[in-house]
Amino acid sequence: MSTERALDVVAAVVLRDGLVFAARRSPEKAQGGKWEFPGGKIEPGETARAALMREIKEELGVQLSVRRHFATSTTQVDDLKIRLRCFLADFVDGEPVESADHDLLRWVPSEELVELDWAPADLPAVALLSTQG
Template sequence: MTQPLVVVAAVIERDGWILACRRRPEKTAGGRWEFPGGKVEAGEDPEEALVREIEEELGVGIRITGHLTTDETDAGDRVIRLTCFRAELEGAGPVASTDHDRLVWLEPASLAGMDWATPDLPAVRLLTGSAPE
């Protein structure tokens, strides 16, 4: 059995709002919403990887404030192990992304109405207080 793909994501909160990012159409899961982040590289711890990924994708710095979820999702040809961390911006908010075509700030209750990438759903359910499917 192959090892899961280890991925991290940031649930970036500002003034009670949460950042959601829509994947570019040409990307895997294009057009679906996710929390920004990416793969953990060899030799990185998850927190280091997340800070690096957010800098690369969004051009902003973050401070990780806590662990939210770690879940494994069967993505067809592989399993994705996604760890979501709560985070805060260090400085200005992002205005563009290398991996996303839209960035929106939403109240937690509005998250459930978006078309989320499957690996992000457990974190969305936790943030909205909705029951798992």
């Protein structure tokens, strides 16, 4: 009998001059070494946009301006069903230089996104960004 769990998460897709902001999970974290769009869990009673702004401030130490919804996907990872809502967003008070959850932050040309080892939940958004160029 399956004890499947569901997780609602949000992520920021930040674009600049044909580049996409990506973050690699620190080795000691779940999905360590995998690339992702930064973000995190939606807390009870929190809107997706509010969760995203809070998570980016906590993880990356910068303010985020959320523009619009980009993509939503559901991915099964072991016994966990991850519903990821990605939003196009901008950093508004400088770019992040360090992260509480990541060991590497990088601006990646959109055509090179597929070369990174992405967390499974982020792959649908990566595919969308790669086809849009």
